[in-house]
Amino acid sequence: MAQQLPNRVQSTLSTLLLLLLSLLFAPISFLISLFFSLTHSASHTASNINSNRYSVSRHANGHDLPTLSRRTVLVNGARMQKSLTICRTFARNGWNVVLVEEQGWGNLAATRFSNSVTKFHLIPSSSLPASSTAEKGEHAVTPYIEALVRVALEEKVDLFFPCSGAGSTGADAVAAQILQEKTKGRVRSMIQTPELVEALHEKDRFIALLQRLDMAAPRSEIVFSVDEAIAKLQSDGYPRSILKCAAELDDIGRADMTLYPLLDARTNRPDWDKTRHRLSNLSIPLCVRTPYILQEFIGDRPAAPGARDGGKASEWCTHATVVDGQLTAFVCCPSNDMLMTYYPASHTIVGELALRWTSTFLYRLAKLGATSNRSSVPLSPLTRDTQWNRDTLVGKYAPVEAGITGQFSMDFIYQPATGDTEARLVAIECNPRVHTAICLLVGNPALGEALVPASQAHSLKVTGPSIKEAETMDELSYLSALSLPVMERPPETQLATQADLDALTALPPTWASSRVRFYHAKSLLQKAYVGDATLPQSWIGHDLPARILPAAQLLSAAWVQSIMRLVHPLWSNSEAPVGQVISIPTTAEGKTGVAAYDLAASAPLPPFTDPSFAKDDPWPFFALYHLQWPQLLLWQLVVRGKKWSRINVSTARIFEC
Template identity: 25%
Template sequence: MLTAESSRLAHAAQNLGLLFLSFLFLPLDTYILFLSYASRLFFSFGPPSNRASVRSTHTPYFQPRTILVTGVGMTKGLTLARLFYAAGHNVIGADFEPPFLPLTCGHVSRSLKAFHRLSKPNGTREGSARYIQSLLSIIRKEKVDIWVSCSGVASAVEDGQAKEVIELVTSCKAVQYDVSTTKRLHEKHSFIEYTRSLGLPTPDTHTVTSRAAVLQLLEESQGSGKKYIMKYIGTDDSVRGDMTLLPFATASQTKAHISRLQISEERPWILQQYIDGPEYCTHALVVRGEVKAFTACPSAELLMHYEALPVDSALSRSMLRFTQELASASGKDFTGHLSFDFLVDSREVRSAKRDPNKAVRLYPIECNPRAHTAVALFNGTPEMISEGYMALLEPEDLQGKDSGVNGTMTTPPVYPQQPDKYYWIGHDLVELVVLPFLSLFSKNGMSFVEVFEHWVKFLEHLVWWKDGTYEVWDPLPAWWLYHVYWPWQFFTALVTGWKWSRVNVSTTKMFGC
């Protein structure tokens, strides 16, 4: 992985190599694209046929709604757009795009009735106002019933502001938290404080605004056996992946590491206890404080492979209970997507595998008050639309209640029905095929056996797993992602000389050095 210290020549070579890969696979991918379209002449695939049967019933029990999904350039937004389309609703897509340059893969999806460009917020009051006005204009023009926010980290607070304005001046319902809730959950330190105030477990966490405070806390922890990691409270790609365990063996090593971090009142960090165990993530849809849909899966710092945990496992049950308790305690105005990152002690995991009824002690380390890519696991689960999102349009007193969490009656959530395992072929092609092969020619590279194991893993994903973007009935977004969107990003980085270290194919995000 290249860093900021890597030469511009190395970064240029990285961009050129990925542009070459896109060009190399263009004929094959174009053939698959046309084959997918041709197959529809002879076979009926997936949602379009279901959609036709839904529309042909003309029963009073189904009324097509107009749904606005923002963030359709990301897998999570595209997945939800397709699910709403399959359920028979009219889907309006929106995302950030340059004028006259259709880049986002969701723009070309068959599931969309229309696509609109959003004005991108730039951190200023004027930029936020333009963004909110662009959303409001779409909602009024298209007569939108529900706005499903799938935007990214960059517009988290602005989405909260938009929710407040939209529900104040229109009849549209928003699957999005208000400003105060979004800030409380989005910011790492306030999330931990809020979770602790509800009596839920948290790892030992301290907000720090100076290097001296960090060193003092680490000194006080001497003898406890605890290890800590530093996390910047805001968004900074250059330090996002730093998992250095503190303190070091000597005080001088610890001080040297801390001295390299920019810590101040204006740039606060958190010092958080490190838990030695696997990481898990969740995705939930919450409507009026009630968890309507839920899934959990193994996680990682850069998660590119999704596999749902068994619904009846102790881990899944414990994560659901945590989510329900937080959602219920947050009140009836608590509506939106909700995802958590948990760490679980290795001993707890082994114990949970032996006893599925065990209550597992979880350590929440982060909350994302927005849709998670794990929503892809709900492909083929139309109940998430009918029993989840559509509940937002029902009068509150008509929502059924039949099970309890801490005395509050709730409806059991929808889980993914026989979920597939998901990967992204572009990511795996590079990580499991190209890079292992190139490492054979480096001094400390992989052995032939290790390279072969990576290739076998790639073939396993190719044959048995499902790509997160490609659908045989809607093939153009996948082609667009790899032959329009990413080539443009790599070309732009090549021309401007911008240095990046990693990309997330599912969220279309590039991480700067």
């Protein structure tokens, strides 16, 4: 169902209230940041950097490897929290960090205030067009791409690590390709080739690629008109489907999970007149200029014979860093259309399935590139596709030893087992860029080495079969030979953390239970203080106005809730998302149980579970809520003058309506 959208007055009131909250809490945030900056100074980070600057690592046979001088990495996307995670990780691993952001975004971007950043540059917007038309087969070079390449060459960077947004991923891939050519492969980039980025980013092409790799995928087709959409829906056996814009970012339709065709309430049969009317009045018109993807809806499984309940489907997301064909970092967590609380779940049954799926996908993709020139497999007649080879998968100017490299962020639908039907994990989308979920990996000291090619690592990296070895291996042998990538803490650690969380919420607030509650709270606080990523992560700037205040006892009166809904239609306790608790079976230490993830709940113990905060780098926390977001809100109110329905604190996205 489509969400109720605010009018202009409601949007303005909401903006003013958020600005007021920022002003009221600014002294508290400032004192927190000041305290930790004085007690946990930048010397902690500096000591890590200096200790790694001229480190000597040892080969497995005991011989010293050549020492590595301090290297430089270029990171973009300063407005997004994932860039902050990446900058801190590289700085703590001994790198100089050069940060860039687009003009209009970067002036007060929180990440630029991090002590992990060595230099900061503003560059032209990625939305500016190219000055000249690209020749056939070439990619247009925009001012944004030119500036990225210029900064990289001037700063003599060794690695380009994009933290791309949805609109700049393609441009970042082109910039990486140009850097590779200009430096003859010296500068490596942690992003896929432009051809692979396009194939993964566009839903219809991603589904076509999955079909070609013989991997489960929902039926998905691109439609260019209402008549074409109706005709496909009316064809025999066509599944009920959802509709998503393929050409633009659809802030309104992002959360719209309407199933087509619409059904008559009395007969439960398709109502084609109502369906046509709905398709003709989408927020972004369905036409040749703005086509849509008609995608099969994968929902709950029916109950098995004799069973009361069926299998409830759930949405999951993953982040995978791939270096030269090897999966080096991986995280999985339950998801929804705008995820704001991240739970570590890589060691659950879904995480294990997703890890195996990702490894299989990478193996088959590499095999496709090695065999496509002599393959007789026809391209999908339904969608666009690419002729895959080494140049389109790895890059024409990549080093000889290079393999598929980049970030693969997948969205999955998980259908649990019911009766004789096995559990099923189906990929529905791929974002070829860093996922914010990478914040769950910051507690793992091996993350820094997992994000770079072997030639730029401080220590020997052993992650599995080499590229040449993989080409001669069958799929089962390849999967069996893989080493586990960097992930969050193991299940037993997570279970101990969950026990502490459950104890705090289950025990009644009585005098008799106070000592027990204090014990568990102390345990959680110690874990949060040392940066234990087994704790869920969320942003207090979202939790406070969207979750904590609406659920507060003082604001629970019906008349107060009514006023809150008048201010914003989504702002009240009664409007909290329904069905946001995802439950899956777990097995650890020989015991079976159920893990429940409440995606509408805030993370405990702010600011320690706020990814913007770090003890040795506290000022980005202050800058995010009292510099960056006030600027964005004022710009939205005064300059853009457009209504908004939701805000994503972590990605700096304002969903306009």
